[in-house]
Amino acid sequence: MKDFKADFPLLNERDIAYLDNAATAQRPVPVLEAERKFYERFNANPLRGLYALGVEATEEYEKARERVRQFLHAGSTQEIIFTRNTTESINLVAYSYGLERLKPGDEILVSIAEHHSDLLPWQMVARRTGATLRFLECDPDGTFPLERIQAMVGPNTKLAAMGQVSNVLGRTAPVEELIRLVHQNGGVVLVDAAQSAPHMPVDVAALDVDFLAFSGHKLMAPMGIGVLYGKKALLDAMPPFLTGGEMIESVTREGAVYAELPHKFEAGTVNGGGAVALAAAIDYLEQVGWQEVMGREEALTKLAFDGLSQILGVHILGSQDPAEHCGILSFTVDGVHPHDIAAILDDAHVAIRAGHHCAQPLLAHLGVRSSARASIAFYNTEEDVARLVDTMKTVRRRMGLGL
Amino acid sequence: MAFDAFYNEVLTDHNLHPLHKERVEDADLVLEGVNPSCGDDIVLELKVEDGTIVDGSFEGDGCAISQASADIMLDLVVGRTKEEALHLAELFHKMIHSQCSPEELEELGEAGALKDISHMPARVKCALLGWGTMKDMLSDSDKDKTE
Numbered sequence: 001m002k003d004f005k006a007d008f009p010l011l012n013e014r015d016i017a018y019l020d021n022a023a024t025a026q027r028p029v030p031v032l033e034a035e036r037k038f039y040e041r042f043n044a045n046p047l048r049g050l051y052a053l054g055v056e057a058t059e060e061y062e063k064a065r066e067r068v069r070q071f072l073h074a075g076s077t078q079e080i081i082f083t084r085n086t087t088e089s090i091n092l093v094a095y096s097y098g099l100e101r102l103k104p105g106d107e108i109l110v111s112i113a114e115h116h117s118d119l120l121p122w123q124m125v126a127r128r129t130g131a132t133l134r135f136l137e138c139d140p141d142g143t144f145p146l147e148r149i150q151a152m153v154g155p156n157t158k159l160a161a162m163g164q165v166s167n168v169l170g171r172t173a174p175v176e177e178l179i180r181l182v183h184q185n186g187g188v189v190l191v192d193a194a195q196s197a198p199h200m201p202v203d204v205a206a207l208d209v210d211f212l213a214f215s216g217h218k219l220m221a222p223m224g225i226g227v228l229y230g231k232k233a234l235l236d237a238m239p240p241f242l243t244g245g246e247m248i249e250s251v252t253r254e255g256a257v258y259a260e261l262p263h264k265f266e267a268g269t270v271n272g273g274g275a276v277a278l279a280a281a282i283d284y285l286e287q288v289g290w291q292e293v294m295g296r297e298e299a300l301t302k303l304a305f306d307g308l309s310q311i312l313g314v315h316i317l318g319s320q321d322p323a324e325h326c327g328i329l330s331f332t333v334d335g336v337h338p339h340d341i342a343a344i345l346d347d348a349h350v351a352i353r354a355g356h357h358c359a360q361p362l363l364a365h366l367g368v369r370s371s372a373r374a375s376i377a378f379y380n381t382e383e384d385v386a387r388l389v390d391t392m393k394t395v396r397r398r399m400g401l402g403l
Numbered sequence: 404m405a406f407d408a409f410y411n412e413v414l415t416d417h418n419l420h421p422l423h424k425e426r427v428e429d430a431d432l433v434l435e436g437v438n439p440s441c442g443d444d445i446v447l448e449l450k451v452e453d454g455t456i457v458d459g460s461f462e463g464d465g466c467a468i469s470q471a472s473a474d475i476m477l478d479l480v481v482g483r484t485k486e487e488a489l490h491l492a493e494l495f496h497k498m499i500h501s502q503c504s505p506e507e508l509e510e511l512g513e514a515g516a517l518k519d520i521s522h523m524p525a526r527v528k529c530a531l532l533g534w535g536t537m538k539d540m541l542s543d544s545d546k547d548k549t550e
Contacts (some may be wrong), residue, residue: 135449339526398407399467
């Protein structure tokens with residue numbers, strides 16, 4: 001098996017079993033080099049300079065946009081907006097579409113499994129427009145039965161938002177069905193692909209999704225670069241989210257004519273280095289190949305699932321089939337708070353997340369206060385998983401609970 | 404810091420067998436404290452007579468550090484005046500930020516078992532949850548009187 005770890009400086013320089021990939025991924029050398037190269041060889045303010053260097057900076061930035069377009073199978077680069085992260089992408093849609101288009105009597109449908117960043121913007125839109133926020137609930141194992149989606153979607157469903165993969169349960173949601181049903185009723189759908197885009201092919205054309213958001217940093221790119229895909233007709237009709245520099249055609253004392261897509265939504269100096277490095281991350285990911293990525297992640301997830309579920313007092317949330325976890329295993333230990341689990345694992349240099357995972361309504365729905373979460377990427381190894389499982393075996397004893 | 408020395412017997416014992424996790428009859432001060440970073444909360448109850456804390460309890464869910472810290476705190480403050488309790492809260496805060504003298508540490512008694520928390524910045528909020536809640540409720544109760 002190829003050692004992908006060798007490509008990640010941090011994983012070589014530190015003794016760590018990094019199993020918090022759902023929070024943020026690690027960065028491989030080609031990504032770090034791409035960012036450095038942009039600033040060493042092409043640094044000028046993209047989209048502005050009339051000199052050769054400025055033109056090259058713009059070209060590098062726009063090539064990155066084209067790379068993202070291919071990655072998502074979008075029809076046009078005008079449909080690819082660079083943002084800071086998923087949260088900003090979703091807020092863009094909430095402010096520029098939600099606030100503009102929704103009115104009292106309209107319904108916004110979100111799933112109970114949403115990350116707070118795909119919930120709070122819709123709470124804000126509902127509050128300010130008088131629209132009603134409704135929740136699509138999942139079963140205890142994280143599934144969304146089709147009948148329930150059918151029952152929740154109706155002619156008033158003007159907007160629905162759903163994560164493609166839950167950041168807590170790792171379960172893949174039936175977004176295709178949701179999109180089909182909402183479209184039949186004349187509404188639009190936003191898919192939060194923060195946890196899916198790094199781990200499975202995402203095809204906006206096949207999904208026929210209206211808006212889709214993801215973060216670069218969970219896909220091995222630097223922090224501070226994210227993407228919003230939006231259908232051109234929708235984006236065209238939306239007012240800008242932020243206003244300011246380089247998003248205009250002309251400005252007078254009284255007003256402005258906004259720039260064409262996608263620049264209408266990219267006010268101010270852009271994250272050129274981040275965009276270029278995101279393109280490099282996508283190159284790297286596709287060079288490894290989806291088959292390899294998904295195969296390794298599934299095998300490692302199964303290894304971790306089997307090891308953890310054999311430990312007395314450990315309960316894994318969601319599906320009991322490791323193949324339905326997309327690398328994400330949230331778990332609890334009887335009598336031990338997740339923060340204490342994380343501290344004991346940290347002592348063995350195993351990095352996991354503990355807490356509510358920014359998904360408090362889901363945990364409340366599942367009747368769990370908080371959980372520990374290990375999340376796996378293809379560059380993890382069997383040794384990482386073994387260290388997790390071996391240390392977990394000591395947790396109850398070290399907390400004074402016997403074995 | 405040796406890790407198992409931090410998750411020591413004092414801490415695990417107060418976590419597993421708290422002495423003050425039983426509701427106080429007719430408590431006159433009740434306040435909920437929340438740790439926003441993890442969503443943990445505790446409800447602290449104090450019974451105060453003539454400026455002295457005569458009984459106290461906490462309820463809620465949290466990590467071993469937050470639970471043990473609240474339990475140890477109640478052990479220390481029951482039987483003391485509100486001013487003494489606030490003084491101890493001040494010392495505990497200093498200890499967590501490594502600013503405590505050896506004499507002050509001695510004053511904190513068993514709470515000194517948590518001093519190495521200063522090396523675990525992510526857990527400082529856990530240790531302070533009970534103490535901060537008590538500080539808020541005692542300060543607020545004074546304010547009510549003067550108003």
